[in-house]
């Protein structure tokens with residue numbers, strides 16, 4: 001799994017908020033802080049405060065020089081994300097080559113959004129194919145059709161998101177229009193791509209009959225969609241958002257197993273396609 005940074009969407013439940021920004025971001029985990037104050041001593045921006053033994057970091061808009069992370073002995077501070085070349089990535093990926101051969105696995109590009117740096121993504125995928133690996137791209141589908149086509153040349157399977165039904169609902173929940181996304185989905189399917197439709201299910205947000213009907217209709221319409229995968233909401237993003245200093249982050253509850261199974265059965269019945277829960 002190679003996580004690429006940068007994403008043009010702003011899904012309210014994003015489970016990888018550290019991937020939204022294309023640049024490295026500063027994360028602060030207070031449970032690891034020993035209160036030594038070394039970070040404050042090196043910070044040029046006076047962004048570390050200590051009041052009544054509580055350490056606060058104004059990291060949401062810091063210039064990310066990384067000095068505090070380097071100085072932190074407790075590893076409470078870290079800069080997440082680094083620049084890497086295709087060669088460096090492939091060297092790391094190929095260290096697990098024997099596992100891929102054994103398991104039939106391969107390389108998956110995730111994010112962030114791989115289409116955000118599409119040319120670079122295409123180079124990674126191309127290199128993976130040259131090394132005989134199976135390739136997968138997890139994508140929101142939001143990117144220029146030309147770049148989607150470029151990537152599709154080296155992609156065996158697309159894990160293509162379907163997050164909300166209805167244009168206004170999509171804009172409200174994900175921050176962008178879905179017109180381009182649906183156009184790209186249609187293009188990939190018509191071009192013979194292998195697609196798994198991935199649908200995050202967020203209780204109280206998109207677990208509606210109208211949305212389930214929308215998922216089923218979309219799955220039925222596109223012959224390239226071989227399977228629908230429902231992804232139950234999980235709360236990993238909540239603590240990461242706290243560590244990033246993001247305020248107003250969505251903090252919901254996870255769906256019940258029985259509810260997920262009910263949604264799965266309904267969508268399978270309506271779409272006539274295989275529906276699984278990841």
Ligand code: SF4
Pocket residue numbers: 026042043044045046047048058059062063064065066067068069
């Ligand atoms: S990364 Fe931000 S908080 Fe840390 S030392 Fe640099 S400016 Fe200060």
Ligand code: SF4
Pocket residue numbers: 032033034035036037038039040055068071072073074075076077
């Ligand atoms: S350097 Fe690290 S351990 Fe020390 S006060 Fe800062 S965050 Fe806490």
